[in-house]
Amino acid sequence: LKKNEKESFRTEFLDLHPTDQIDIFKQMSEEKRKRVYDYLEPIEFAGIFQGLALAEQKTVFSELEDAFALNMLNELAADDITDFFGQIPDGIASFLLSKMGKKEANNIKQLLSYKEETAGAIMTTEFITLAPKDTVLAVMERLREEGMDAETIYYLYVTNDEDKLIGIVSLRELIISVADDTIEDLMKEQVISVSPLTDQEEVSTIIKDYDLLAVPVVTNDGKMIGIVTVDDIIDVIEEETTEDIGQLAAVKGALDLNVNALTATKKRLPWLVLLLFVGMFTAGLIGRYEGTLAEVAILAVFIPLIADMAGNTGTQSLAIVVRGLALEKFDRKGIVKLLKRELLTGGLMGIVCGLLVSVITLVIPGANLILGSVIGLSLFITIVISTLTGTVIPLIIHRFKIDPAVASGPFITTINDLVGLFVYFSIATTLIHYL
Amino acid sequence: LKKNEKESFRTEFLDLHPTDQIDIFKQMSEEKRKRVYDYLEPIEFAGIFQGLALAEQKTVFSELEDAFALNMLNELAADDITDFFGQIPDGIASFLLSKMGKKEANNIKQLLSYKEETAGAIMTTEFITLAPKDTVLAVMERLREEGMDAETIYYLYVTNDEDKLIGIVSLRELIISVADDTIEDLMKEQVISVSPLTDQEEVSTIIKDYDLLAVPVVTNDGKMIGIVTVDDIIDVIEEETTEDIGQLAAVKGALDLNVNALTATKKRLPWLVLLLFVGMFTAGLIGRYEGTLAEVAILAVFIPLIADMAGNTGTQSLAIVVRGLALEKFDRKGIVKLLKRELLTGGLMGIVCGLLVSVITLVIPGANLILGSVIGLSLFITIVISTLTGTVIPLIIHRFKIDPAVASGPFITTINDLVGLFVYFSIATTLIHYL
Numbered sequence: 056l057k058k059n060e061k062e063s064f065r066t067e068f069l070d071l072h073p074t075d076q077i078d079i080f081k082q083m084s085e086e087k088r089k090r091v092y093d094y095l096e097p098i099e100f101a102g103i104f105q106g107l108a109l110a111e112q113k114t115v116f117s118e119l120e121d122a123f124a125l126n127m128l129n130e131l132a133a134d135d136i137t138d139f140f141g142q143i144p145d146g147i148a149s150f151l152l153s154k155m156g157k158k159e160a161n162n163i164k165q166l167l168s169y170k171e172e173t174a175g176a177i178m179t180t181e182f183i184t185l186a187p188k189d190t191v192l193a194v195m196e197r198l199r200e201e202g203m204d205a206e207t208i209y210y211l212y213v214t215n216d217e218d219k220l221i222g223i224v225s226l227r228e229l230i231i232s233v234a235d236d237t238i239e240d241l242m243k244e245q246v247i248s249v250s251p252l253t254d255q256e257e258v259s260t261i262i263k264d265y266d267l268l269a270v271p272v273v274t275n276d277g278k279m280i281g282i283v284t285v286d287d288i289i290d291v292i293e294e295e296t297t298e299d300i301g302q303l304a305a306v307k308g309a310l311d312l313n314v315n316a317l318t319a320t321k322k323r324l325p326w327l328v329l330l331l332f333v334g335m336f337t338a339g340l341i342g343r344y345e346g347t348l349a350e351v352a353i354l355a356v357f358i359p360l361i362a363d364m365a366g367n368t369g370t371q372s373l374a375i376v377v378r379g380l381a382l383e384k385f386d387r388k389g390i391v392k393l394l395k396r397e398l399l400t401g402g403l404m405g406i407v408c409g410l411l412v413s414v415i416t417l418v419i420p421g422a423n424l425i426l427g428s429v430i431g432l433s434l435f436i437t438i439v440i441s442t443l444t445g446t447v448i449p450l451i452i453h454r455f456k457i458d459p460a461v462a463s464g465p466f467i468t469t470i471n472d473l474v475g476l477f478v479y480f481s482i483a484t485t486l487i488h489y490l
Numbered sequence: 491l492k493k494n495e496k497e498s499f500r501t502e503f504l505d506l507h508p509t510d511q512i513d514i515f516k517q518m519s520e521e522k523r524k525r526v527y528d529y530l531e532p533i534e535f536a537g538i539f540q541g542l543a544l545a546e547q548k549t550v551f552s553e554l555e556d557a558f559a560l561n562m563l564n565e566l567a568a569d570d571i572t573d574f575f576g577q578i579p580d581g582i583a584s585f586l587l588s589k590m591g592k593k594e595a596n597n598i599k600q601l602l603s604y605k606e607e608t609a610g611a612i613m614t615t616e617f618i619t620l621a622p623k624d625t626v627l628a629v630m631e632r633l634r635e636e637g638m639d640a641e642t643i644y645y646l647y648v649t650n651d652e653d654k655l656i657g658i659v660s661l662r663e664l665i666i667s668v669a670d671d672t673i674e675d676l677m678k679e680q681v682i683s684v685s686p687l688t689d690q691e692e693v694s695t696i697i698k699d700y701d702l703l704a705v706p707v708v709t710n711d712g713k714m715i716g717i718v719t720v721d722d723i724i725d726v727i728e729e730e731t732t733e734d735i736g737q738l739a740a741v742k743g744a745l746d747l748n749v750n751a752l753t754a755t756k757k758r759l760p761w762l763v764l765l766l767f768v769g770m771f772t773a774g775l776i777g778r779y780e781g782t783l784a785e786v787a788i789l790a791v792f793i794p795l796i797a798d799m800a801g802n803t804g805t806q807s808l809a810i811v812v813r814g815l816a817l818e819k820f821d822r823k824g825i826v827k828l829l830k831r832e833l834l835t836g837g838l839m840g841i842v843c844g845l846l847v848s849v850i851t852l853v854i855p856g857a858n859l860i861l862g863s864v865i866g867l868s869l870f871i872t873i874v875i876s877t878l879t880g881t882v883i884p885l886i887i888h889r890f891k892i893d894p895a896v897a898s899g900p901f902i903t904t905i906n907d908l909v910g911l912f913v914y915f916s917i918a919t920t921l922i923h924y925l
Contacts, residue, residue, distance in 0.1 A: 319831060352783045352790075367762060
């Protein structure tokens with residue numbers, strides 16, 4: 056990319072796959088980027104712009120000249136513009152909207168009004184609709200003319216005079232049918248659709264289960280207003296996974312690799328400080344049993360063991376519920392079944408671990424059968440309770456939509472620590488004369 | 491589904507979306523299922539069979555009559571048969587293979603030979619190839635005749651006389667072009683492809699980044715042997731996510747909701763027992779400091795706090811690396827950058843948490859400034875080390891492909907517990923006369 060080599064740059068660069076163009080563009084200095092804006096047409100640059108991360112889009116957008124920027128926006132898909140507008144100040148967004156074509160602007164305003172993480176917010180409004188009386192030949196002609204504009208032409212949607220969705224034809228079915236068949240003959244009337252208010256996680260489950268490339272978004276009165284495509288869904292799955300992992304590790308919103316230490320600290324430190332305060336409760340709890348500890352110092356030896364096992368058991372159950380909630384919906388029957396199973400599982404694991412630890416303890420110098428029994432019994436109770444905590448808390452959170460951070464791994468671990476150590480010291484204090 | 495109502499059942503049932511047929515079939519009793527085998531043709535039942543989970547497929551397969559079963563197998567896509575054969579005894583699989591068409595059988599044998607979790611193992615061998623000299627019209631004719639057989643016709647692959655992949659045409663491009671154009675004119679020569687040995691996670695990154703519906707699988711000598719489609723990739727992403735979550739919570743292979751308590755216990759208990767033994771090291775470590783503890787009992791109060799904070803910090807870093815490895819590849823430069831950042835982040839978080847805990851400790855009865863300093867300093871060192879452990883261990887695991895269970899959250903937590911408590915008691919023992 057040197058000065059005055061516009062033509063050779065254009066030939067080589069535009070020959071690359073769009074994704075590779077984006078990769079190369081991302082590595083450029085500001086000076087080189089400006090030369091790219093100069094060398095490419097707005098329509099060519101639009102392809103690169105839509106592939107950038109939102110933060111990069113903001114930087115690049117500020118470097119563009121107004122006319123170029125506006126022309127480029129007109130070339131972007133409505134859902135990409137909507138995502139970008141969600142990131143810039145409202146004032147600038149409305150200014151840009153006022154400069155865009157009216158139909159496009161209305162589309163985007165509509166999209167901006169849907170709540171985040173719903174089908175309405177992730178759908179695109181570009182799709183192809185057919186009339187039931189169209190013939191295959193006529194449709195093919197039309198696709199030939201305008202096909203490239205829509206984000207996907209692999210499904211064609213059949214609507215009636217009132218824009219209501221009445222059927223669907225896949226491009227595949229269209230191809231293998233005879234020229235003078237009508238769409239009515241071909242179309243499937245049973246269309247799987249979602250509402251603009253459907254949660255994105257549910258949309259992704261539908262696309263997955265039915266192996267679709269896209270699903271139509273239909274309002275309550277049956278009007279079709281957009282489609283959600285499979286590539287959007289892959290992004291959704293990734294977003295939801297990141298949320299789940301954040302929940303297990305208390306790093307919500309801090310999983311980004313490409314931030315500096317200060318930013319990473321800002322995001323992670325609040326969680327640690329919060330956990331530090333919660334941890335003080337554990338310290339306070341043990342403080343109450345200082346008398347017991349002073350008398351039987353060996354009890355301290357098993358504090359981390361009890362605490363760790365409480366944490367581990369709870370985290371197992373938490374992971375199962377978090378993953379379960381991501382992959383399927385629970386009804387009341389399912390919840391009762393899960394609780395019963397976890398209780399029984401916790402009981403079985405508790406018996407085995409409790410017996411094991413009692414036996415192992417005996418080999419430690421200074422321990423006796425009573426101490427072994429105290430630890431074994433405590434561990435059994437702790438494991439049963441932790442299994443239940445790890446199951447019930449995320450379910451409650453999910454039901455009442457409390458901030459899911461409360462159900463994150465470290466919080467459940469700390470609660471289980473408290474419970475486990477309370478059980479342990481209560482039993483030990485009761486039996487202190489035998490230790 | 492009553493006796494002797496074959497026709498009405500067929501009409502109603504076959505009118506449903508395949509996914510709904512599968513859902514209904516899954517709920518049926520054995521008696522009803524047998525009636526379904528009777529009422530449907532093998533080709534119709536194949537669609538239901540491929541939608542069942544592998545365990546269900548085994549049950550159903552054993553209920554089918556031999557001829558019906560074989561006819562049905564012949565209708566399934568090669569990758570679905572391969573998945574199923576992977577689950578049944580080798581003897582039965584080879585018997586079935588010997589009864590199938592030779593070409594199909596060879597296909598499946600080839601697929602079975604690829605290692606799990608590679609492109610070769612998840613690809614399908616059904617795809618459409620064109621010759622460069624074909625005209626658009628001829629290709630459309632051909633699609634009309636055989637189009638429905640291939641798992642996807644949205645990309646058409648252009649191969650030369652030696653079966654080498656030389657270009658790609660999307661169905662979309664085909665539709666919008668003129669009847670007597672040749673494929674050569676239309677095709678893109680830059681094809682993104684993967685090798686049969688490419689890891690499935692990498693394949694999914696490619697499909698995601700390039701927004702593809704399918705990617706061709708090409709051997710080292712350029713021959714095209716299959717395609718991996720976007721719906722397979724969604725399954726892969728889900729599988730890998732489940733692995734990642736298992737890694738964070740030590741529940742590898744036990745995230746299934748639909749198993750009974752005994753099965754769940756069998757899968758989760760081994761992890762807990764292993765962690766119990768690892769936890770005994772922590773107990774052993776503290777045991778070595780029983781003298782210190784007997785003298786200054788209040789030290790025990792902060793054992794869980796130090797251990798929990800070590801665990802929390804390590805889990806944060808672990809989650810970031812696990813997620814990072816899932817979403818992008820690290821080169822040496824990236825790893826050095828990440829390590830530097832985590833070290834700095836750990837240092838910053840350690841300073842804040844260390845100072846905080848020193849101050850809070852002062853309000854606890856029986857504590858003094860020296861105790862506060864011991865705890866603060868220990869926490870600082872612990873947080874720095876735990877951040878590094880949580881970053882380095884999963885990276886090493888990833889590099890040397892050791893069993894990733896070793897890098898799971900609870901193991902890293904336990905290691906960090908050991909380190910943290912060792913630091914704590916070392917400092918406390920050194921300064922014991924001032925406490």
